[in-house]
Amino acid sequence: MHALRWWQKGMVGVSLGVLAFLYLPIVILAMFSFNDSKVTSFPLAGFTLHWYEAFLANEQMLRALGNSLVVALFATALSVAIGVTAALALDRYTFPGKQLFQSAILLPLSLPGIVTGIAMLNFYKQIGIPQSLTAVVIGHATALLGVVVSQVMARLAKINRRQFEASADLGATPFETFRRVTLPEIRSSIIGSALLCFTLSFDEIPVTYFLTGREVTLPIYIYSTLRRGITPEINAIGTLIVAASFVLIILSVTLLRERHQS
DSSP states (O other): OHHHHHHHHHHHHHHHHHHHHHHHHHHHHHHHHTBSSSSOOSSOOOBOOHHHHHHHTOHHHHHHHHHHHHHHHHHHHHHHHHHHHHHHHHHHOOOTTHHHHHHHHHHHHHSOHHHHHHHHHHHHHHHTOOSSHHHHHHHHHHHHHHHHHHHHHHHHTTSOTHHHHHHHHTTOOHHHHIIIIIHHHHHHHHHHHHHHHHHHHHHOOHHHHHHOOSSOOHHHHHHHHGGGOOOHHHHHHHHHHHHHHHHHHHHHHHHHSOOOOO
């Protein structure tokens, strides 16, 4: 019993150490974003908001931020529109190649981003799609489609099928059944997966790197500037991205949390 307690304490200690190793750099990033010095080293020179003001005055960084927001919004909308439709089809219908179709949708989730990016670049060149933000939107939507399909299908599997039968018996059309029965049941999974897709698309680098043209997104802009060294402005925008991503992920996890069915 005594040995078991020490084993449990040891596992807790290891877990806390791993968490500290993962999140301590983020804490340091936030600290340096408020440091009143261009040199990112200890000791801190003092507290300042100058680097956030400098970020807001940096037109190139703001343009890249705008590109990231546009790409993430359109990629999320496209993923949700196609993903919900695909999930409904996979849940309700049986057709030849159904398992293959489902596996093909979920495949990009298991592939490294660099493989997906290279494959899409080669394919887009063959069909005449130039490197641009439009290509990035299509690439992100393709890569994130599996997120929406998997989450919506998981929610659909928990719905009591008798609700659909009751709706049909009461004279509801298929569209009315979807609007009054299906949509309220899967709304949380749609919103949660959309928030997750937006976060992943906004932070995506490998696929974006191969598909973007002259207009770059914020992660690509930051990656290119890092070759000249880390600047306090990057610390500031990095802190804002971490804070926004944290909020979106918390919302996504909350909405996708399993609920007891009545």
